[in-house]
Amino acid sequence: MTTTEATPVDTKDPVNAAILAVSEDKIQGFQADPFGEISRLSGVELPVVIERIQAMLRAGTIRRVRQTMLATNLARGALVAWVVPEEKLNATFDWMFKEDPFSGHVVIRSTDQKISASRYRLWTTLKVPQGYSLEKHCQLLCEKTGATTFKLLPAKRLFALGVGHVRRRGLEPGSKADVLADVTDTDIVELSELDWRVLVPLKREFAADEIKPNLWQARATEAGVSLEEFNRVARSLNERKVVGRFSTFLEHVKQTQAGEQVTRYNALFHWAVPVGRELEAGREVGRFHIMTHAYWREAGEEFGNVNVMGVAHGTDKDLVLAHKKAIDEHLVSIGIPVTYTNVFWGGRSEIKPSEIAPQAYAAWCRKMGVEPDAMKE
Template sequence: MNTTSRKLLNLLQWAFPLSGRPWKTLGEKLDLPESEVLAQVRALYDDGVIRQIGAIFDTRRLGYTSALIALRVEASRLDEVACAINRHPGVSHNYQREHDFNLWFTLAVPPGSDFETVAERLTDLPGVERVRLLPTLRLFKIGVRLDMERDEKHLDRDQAPSDLPTRPPRPLTLQDKTLIRVTQEDLPLVEEPFAQLAEQAAVTQEQLLAWLAEMQAMGYLRRFAAILRHRKAGFTDNGMLTWCVREDRIEEAGRIAGAFPQVSHCYQRPTYPDWPYNLFTMVHARSRENCERIRERIAEALRPLGVSRSAALYTLKEYKKERVKYFAETAEA
């Protein structure tokens, strides 16, 4: 992958232009013609590096209930259990991880659904020995941005995350839900992609772009961006690094951990007698060694808060990774 492709991937992840001719705008930043930008994006899709370009919405703000769920599954039944869980359309991520709790997945259910009933039904399977629901209690950071240009081992801490809504939310309308269904799909690789999406939704391009800006200001839309396949992009290892933090220091710890650019997700989650870790940080790196070095740096930063216990759960197998389709007519309750 050449230098220009790496710069392009960073722009697609971090600064996708919400404009009538986004590829032209990107080309101006890269000193490339619009046609060349489109050609490079198509090649990155063909190579499997780009998974999707589209709107990334905030699950909870849309009214969905979601949680991370940890299972301890009998080893001989792990594949069978994972396959059964994957059938639910609200399951977006499902991984085998290195731990006694060996299967971890995320579940989101639409407004009006009873989350605990759905989760109980979904996990009532032969071979499942223990279930732990781990909903988000506090969100400190969310947003996967793989830096394609710099070595993740040497990145300095950023400012504390501050992607806050700038406008009070209003209730979602039927048209909002139609536009969500349209914009959460893959962006067409044509010169004016938003015009094509607008036509599908029976609005003008100007109305669609204004709506995206409004959704972002209200916090419904987290960002419009490319999602990469980590391994194809060179990030072969990811670790769920978890920390045991005193309740009175959790907010400070979350700000510190979330300021590391290598951390894509940072949450407070509940604890159990057999799971004492309440701060979760996700790290993506080009090697296990790099993950461990980043873990050491986070541990050093948290040490003044009295944090000494942690657990690193590395992915052994990816069973499922895809976006939840919000307000889909086929969604299960």
């Protein structure tokens, strides 16, 4: 038996849990030595951190390790709700996941309430590089798949963006930070050719064999720059709020090799609050520890004029609803009325990083039989 095979790979192992409590979403921004930082914050020695992350990645407990980007600042993006005939739903899901590198999360959702918006069963996240049209991209996807209608829901502001499934285990409903959530703008940042040359290898996920102390040297070589220059550009991207977190992403939808299912319920919460109070409500929602994502997004009349959305995960549906009830009650208690609320539950789900590089988009357009210039805004 190899060392890796003998290494515990389940998330409940105390050493793994200590590592994951940090590595899922606590390593913010660019770090020249991210595994060293995980070691420092978790109290686990660096060789053990590397061994455990390698083992969990090989076993599928961790589905990817990568430096995330704040893609909302790099590319035009939106949450997209799709209407797809039921008999074409799974085939359209497969196409979006396998054939469109610009669609990230692909989820089939349902809602407990019988409302007109329930016909939007397929939900995706979409990013297209600067200068290209989200609307045209979605129209092309309709032509290529069984989708008949779509609704673009771009984020106006972000209030929470993290994962931390291990860290969120056992949270009591109503658990929240003492301070309001920060507000992140979605202004687009323009990059130079050198910026892109560093960013493309910087954001690509790591294979298990690449998990090592001197993490960025090979990526600097790929970018054609020295390690010092690579780190300088990465820090500059970080200062311009382009870089997100360095993260080990757990397989939280499917059962892992260790027999675990980290979460069972993926809930997209909707709230409608009075116009003009979106920032206030979003900062309140985003302070609740259960929320992995919280945004100001506007969906219009068909969705009850919802303007604050968020995502929470859990293994027990009633507990997820108890968390939502605590948030609902908190909003009312501080004088923010909720005129509409709903939950869209996630079913079948696949997740991959959205591609954002302009050259990749041009190549994909040609593969689809479309001239890239025809897809510009």
